Amino acid sequence: MKNKIIPLLIFLLTTTSLYSVFAQNDEYYRPDSLRKEKNRVVPAPQDEPVVMKKDSIERKKRLADFQDRPFIDRVRLGGSFGLSFGTVTNVNLSPMAGYELTEKLVAGVGVTGMYFRSRYYDINDFYYGGRAFMMYQLFPMVNVIGEFEGMNVIGSYQKRQWLGSPLIGAAYSQPIGGRFIKYAHLTILYNLNYNNQIDQYSGQNLSPYSSPFVFRVTFL
Incomplete structure (x- = not known):
């Protein structure tokens, strides 16, 4: 065995x-x-944080809604006005039209009519011109603005001439819920060409504004 x-x-x-x-x-x-x-060892997939995922979905939805808007719903109509009294009297009104290029960017044009009176230079006349602008919403109630304004003014010997003014600035904006007039803007702009708008004969500044700062109330 x-x-x-x-x-x-x-x-x-x-x-x-x-x-x-x-x-x-x-x-x-x-x-x-x-x-x-x-x-x-294959790591387990990690889900995207709920808050980030929700924000991403909301942004995509807003973008899709904006892109689906018809042309007329992206049009803005309105205007601006400004007043100053004293040695220089300036009353101006400017109808404006804009178009929403993106959710935050608006581009547009406007025409300006202005009553201008200067006691010092004995001017009492009507100025006119136009402007082109772009406005970007930096924060919900703050817009930054770039603009070029051309104005036909009176110089020496009552001769009319054109002034070109590039302006930059910002606006405090409040929604007002209109279809075409969507916001009210309290605007301050700075004229980058102000110190160069001097009449060669009289030495006076031909700008219809009394300083390089331009204040307006705009509805657009």
């Missing part, structure tokens, strides 16, 4: 050893990528 058991045990040990050797050789010759793939 013992003679039968001993060969059986030797056979089992030999078979087990050979299996182990072949298994190790198989792992050894397996490509590195497969061995790493076998042992790699």
Whole structure:
């Protein structure tokens, strides 16, 4: 009986050893990528924060709603006016039209009529001109504005001439809910060309504004 058991045990040990050797050789010759793939731990996907996901969805919805607006719903109509009294009297009115290029950017044009009177230079006349502007909503109630205004004014010897005024500034804006007149803007602008608008004969500044700062109330 013992003679039968001993060969059986030797056979089992030999078979087990050979299996182990072949298994190790198989792992050894397996490509590195497969061995790493076998042992790699795939991290669980992390969900995007709920607040960021909600904001992204709302931005995309607003953009889609804006792009779907018909042309007429992106048009703005209105105007601006300004007043100053004293040695120089300036009463101006400017109808304006704008178009919403994006949710925050509006471009437009306007024409200006102005009653101008200067006691010092004995001028009592009507000035006229036009403007082109761009207005960008920096914050919900703050817009930055860039504008170019051309005005036909009176210089020496009652000769009329054109003045070009690049203006930059900002506006405090409040929504008023109209279809075409959507905001009321309290605007302050600075005339970058003010100090160059000097009459060559009299030496007076031909700008119809008494300083480089221009104040307006605009509805657009």
